[in-house]
Amino acid sequence: MTKTVPNAAPGTEVLNVSDHTLRGLLGYNIKRAFNVMQSDLNRALKPHDLRMITFTALVLIVDNPGLRQSQLADALAIERPNLVVIIDELEARELITRDRVPTDRRAYSLQVTLAGRQVYNAALRDVQAHEACLLSGLGAADRARVIAAMQVIEQVRDRRATT
Amino acid sequence: MTKTVPNAAPGTEVLNVSDHTLRGLLGYNIKRAFNVMQSDLNRALKPHDLRMITFTALVLIVDNPGLRQSQLADALAIERPNLVVIIDELEARELITRDRVPTDRRAYSLQVTLAGRQVYNAALRDVQAHEACLLSGLGAADRARVIAAMQVIEQVRDRRATT
DNA sequence: TATTGTTATACTCTATAACTATA
DNA sequence: TATAGTTATAGAGTATAACAATA
Numbered sequence: 001m002t003k004t005v006p007n008a009a010p011g012t013e014v015l016n017v018s019d020h021t022l023r024g025l026l027g028y029n030i031k032r033a034f035n036v037m038q039s040d041l042n043r044a045l046k047p048h049d050l051r052m053i054t055f056t057a058l059v060l061i062v063d064n065p066g067l068r069q070s071q072l073a074d075a076l077a078i079e080r081p082n083l084v085v086i087i088d089e090l091e092a093r094e095l096i097t098r099d100r101v102p103t104d105r106r107a108y109s110l111q112v113t114l115a116g117r118q119v120y121n122a123a124l125r126d127v128q129a130h131e132a133c134l135l136s137g138l139g140a141a142d143r144a145r146v147i148a149a150m151q152v153i154e155q156v157r158d159r160r161a162t163t
Numbered sequence: 164m165t166k167t168v169p170n171a172a173p174g175t176e177v178l179n180v181s182d183h184t185l186r187g188l189l190g191y192n193i194k195r196a197f198n199v200m201q202s203d204l205n206r207a208l209k210p211h212d213l214r215m216i217t218f219t220a221l222v223l224i225v226d227n228p229g230l231r232q233s234q235l236a237d238a239l240a241i242e243r244p245n246l247v248v249i250i251d252e253l254e255a256r257e258l259i260t261r262d263r264v265p266t267d268r269r270a271y272s273l274q275v276t277l278a279g280r281q282v283y284n285a286a287l288r289d290v291q292a293h294e295a296c297l298l299s300g301l302g303a304a305d306r307a308r309v310i311a312a313m314q315v316i317e318q319v320r321d322r323r324a325t326t
Numbered sequence: 327t328a329t330t331g332t333t334a335t336a337c338t339c340t341a342t343a344a345c346t347a348t349a
Numbered sequence: 350t351a352t353a354g355t356t357a358t359a360g361a362g363t364a365t366a367a368c369a370a371t372a
Contacts, residue, residue, distance in 0.1 A: 015238050016226045021287060026294055026306070027204045028219060029313035034197045035240060036317050041190045053339090056191060063179045070353060075178050077198060079341060084355060106348045106353040124184060131189055137315040143189070145305065146312045150192035152300040154199050216362090233330065242364060247332060269330040269371045329372070340361075349352070 026153075037134065044130035048123040049093070053078070055123055057086055058112070061096055062120050067110045068101070095119055189316075200297065207293035211286040212256070216241070218286055220249055221275070224259055225283050230273045231264070258282055 022028045038052060045055050053076065060075050061067055073083040087110070090096045095116030101107040112120065135143050185191045201215060208218050216239065223238050224230055236246040250273070253259045258279030264270040275283065298306050 015223065015230070015234060017223070017238070018226050021222050021226060022219065023314075024310070025290065026298065026310055026313070027200055027215065027290070029310050029317070030193065030197050030200055031215070032240065033313035033316040034193050036319065037190055037193055040319075052190065052194070056185065059184050060178065060180070063181050063184060067178070068353075071178060075180070077195065078339090080354070081342085081356075082340065104349070104353080106346095108354075127188065127190070134316060134319050135189065137319060138312055142308065142312060145308060147187070147189055147192050149301055149305060149309045150189070150196040151186075153196040153297060154192070156199065156297050156300060231330080241362090243331070244333080244365085245363060250331095267330080267372070271331075327372100330370085331368105332370105333366105333368075335366090336364080338361100338363075341359085343356100343358090345356070346354085347352100348354100349350100 040130060040134055041127065044126045045123060048119055048126070050119070050123055054086055054089060055127070057083075058090060058095060058116065058120055059124070061090075061110045062112045062117065065111055068107045069110065070107075072110065090116070203293060203297055204290065207289050208286060211282055211289070213282070213286055217249055217253060218290070220246075221253060221258060221279060221283055222287070224253075224273045225275045225280065228274055231270045232273065233270075235273065253279070 017023050041052055045051060048055075050058070056076060057072060060072055064071075064075075069083055069087060070080055072087075073080045076083065087096070087098060091098050093115075094113055097111045097113060098108045099111070101109050138146070180186050204215055208214060211218075213221070219239060220235060223235055227234075227238075232246055232250060233243060235250075236243045239246065250259070250261065254261050256278075257276055260274045260276060261271045262274070264272050301309070
């Protein structure tokens, strides 16, 4: 039941990472998988001058034209103040527009520009290709199952609050 | 093929998070699942005055008596300088000991203390219970599959470097 | 010359309080 | 009074360079 690290780098001692402790915990495995995922994703986004968070914001604006910043912050699961610099960056690059909402002059309406849509198309294609590569070790059914499982985990908190 | 966010908080507008863009990407789903996982995990560890990183370090020291700091930093996938304060913290609480290695007086040998083993036992029990709760929406087979899939993703980089 | 642990430092990400302008 | 966006700021987490002691 106890296994050793399989891919020790040259010069690295092989450590005991036990199946009945760390390797059996989703928390440990998901953290490591997420680290790999995120650094590879950022490498795929680098040619487009995007990070994971700016890319996700751009996609949400494309999919939800006229979105407000507070809604976007909720969707990104970040605080409103931290969204400001992200929006500033996308607007400065003229990938999105930020216009006052006529009916509520406190709020901004976010829209993608033509240039923004082009960056979106190119970046999404690269990200999808990158994910296909990262998931090449899994069959199509397993990939769908993993994504579904992530969504189940994400929504446990909501289910708890509701029940 | 397009879905809306199912658990919109009261007062929050329902956004379009499309299956063929964000919801279809593992990167987006794994980030959100990891956020939920990590904050719940830290809540489970709080009574033991541990964070995810200090807990993981403690488990690795228990499973690998006599471990050196550089090995532990590698295993935790963090840089050596950042491990120092973590080890300082565990040593100050007398959960581990840090002794000079006789054969290499540059290095330290890390060992768990009796108190450290008690904290380890209690924290591991709580973390496992917490994970069981978080994964209650998945069957046993799915849980094993998800953990296996995380390990596949984690090792893609190594496979690439080797091939 | 190389390595172990350390210090100092900087950069990113995240979280909170308080401000402004609107409602 | 409450809300949308903003500013300032503080705390984590993480990365690099450079140092002392040792190999």
